[in-house]
Amino acid sequence: MESFPTSSDVIVVGGGMTGLAAAIYLARAGKSVTLFEKAASLGGRAATSNHDGYLFNRGIHGLYTGGATEEVLNELGITYTYGSPKETFLLHEGQIFPFPASASALLGSHLLKLGDKWELMSFFGTLSRIQAESLAHMSVQEWLERTIKHPVDRRILASTARVFTYCSNLDLVSAEVFVFKLQLSLKHPVLYIDGGWQTLVDGLYQAALQAGVCIRSGTRVTAVRTQDGQAKGVQLLDESVVAASCVILATGPDDAAKLVEAGAYAPLRDIVDPLIPARVACLDVALRHLPEPRYPVVQDLERPRFLSAQSVYSRIVPEGGAMIYTFKMLDPMQLSDPKQDERELEDLLDTVQPGWREVLVRRSFLPHIEAVGMLPTARGGGYAGRPGPEVPGIANLYVAGDWIGSGFLSDPSMGSARQVAQQILASEKQAGKPETM
Ligand SMILES: Cc1cc2nc3c(=O)[nH]c(=O)nc-3n(C[C@H](O)[C@H](O)[C@H](O)COP(=O)(O)OP(=O)(O)OC[C@H]3O[C@@H](n4cnc5c(N)ncnc54)[C@H](O)[C@@H]3O)c2cc1C
Structure with missing residues (x-):
């Protein structure tokens, strides 16, 4: 030895x-x-596992730039290539709409009425001036109720908050986390790494x-x-x-x-x-091809679910193949049923990528994986806790x-x-x- x-x-x-x-x-x-x-x-x-050229990260992973991960990798001279998702869609009552991420998408949105558009525009116009730390003791839910009046706008931001915080219980998580991440995401893209996080x-x-x-x-x-x-x-x-x-x-x-x-x-x-960890359920599927190329990244407005066909943007599959990562954000205060969670993620795939079952090569389900060791809560005072x-x-x-x-x-x-x-x-x-x- x-x-x-x-x-x-x-x-x-x-x-x-x-x-x-x-x-x-x-x-x-x-x-x-x-x-x-x-x-x-x-x-x-x-770590990433390689199954015949299909690369399975341990659940969905994106490199959020503008923070310590990017800085430390740069300082240490770690190089990587990547792609960035171009467009996110919203699933609302069985229909799919573009995420109103830019001014033109917002103005052209069929999901929003004029008043909704106006409220979101002024919200994004003032977002960079908010001191995220000042919201450390307030929950995301309370902050949204105080800040956003229109139900559909609140729903869009709540579903974004669930994706950003990996948590479905917005009464629990500190608004500091969401606001800080939202501000960062407007300036710094998320990267899907070629070869996976390996x-x-x-x-x-x-x-x-x-x-x-x-x-x-x-x-x-x-x-x-x-x-x-x-x-x-x-x-x-x-x-x-x-x-x-x-x-x-x-x-x-x-x-x-x-x-x-x-x-x-x-x-x-x-x-x-x-400490309260943030746990998620992840269903990842390797496919012979992507059944519905129009909707590679989809955020569910009603339920805490998200889907990303990362292979559209990064090299993680053999030629012509596809890899879709999906995850459900769990509520740390509730026990969840892994079978039910898996069914909900299959149902998301059925809705957004019908036909995925016929071209399935391999699937991986992680029922209850810890994505964040400690969720900063409003009660604990956000990151300071x-x-x-x-x-x-x-x-x-x-x-x-x-x-x-x-x-x-x-x-x-x-x-x-x-x-x-x-x-x-x-x-x-x-x-x-x-x-x-
Ligand atoms: C589903 C999921 C999605 C995620 N998504 C993202 C994302 O999109 N973006 C992002 O930035 N981050 C994401 N993360 C988080 C990211 O993976 C971690 O922050 C990152 O990998 C750093 O982890 P770590 O080294 O701190 O801990 P770990 O990766 O958990 O490493 C700890 C290591 O310690 C070892 N160990 C434990 N006990 C002992 C012992 N007694 N003796 C020897 N070894 C021991 C373990 O085996 C393990 O290898 C995600 C995580 C998960 C699970």
């Missing part, structure tokens, strides 16, 4: 995009870094190897070792111990809490237990991921990975330790 160091400057637990990014920053600054991933391969929720994972993996990160996949960490209030390393499944001056937990919140409480002291449990990267009471132990700090989806993952790396380097500098590079 290949051996790995019995001590490192830094240990990273988790080989998803967060763990890989943090490891690269630190290794490039001269630290010796060992990364442990319990799964056989890297990538976590960003392209990003592979780029990060290569960069980590080049930086000298020691990567051990198929190796589960079972506990963080601490002594006198300091992280001292980690314990592995075979009970061996690897020593380190700093440990970064780039896992989901519950895994992080378990790793810390396996020691004598459990400071993360109280932080993690109240998210935990920070330090673990109280344990020096040199850090957490990073989509549940840390501000931003949504992979933005807080990549943002916290960079922040933790910077914090470790800054604290070592303060303590007078020389940088090796």
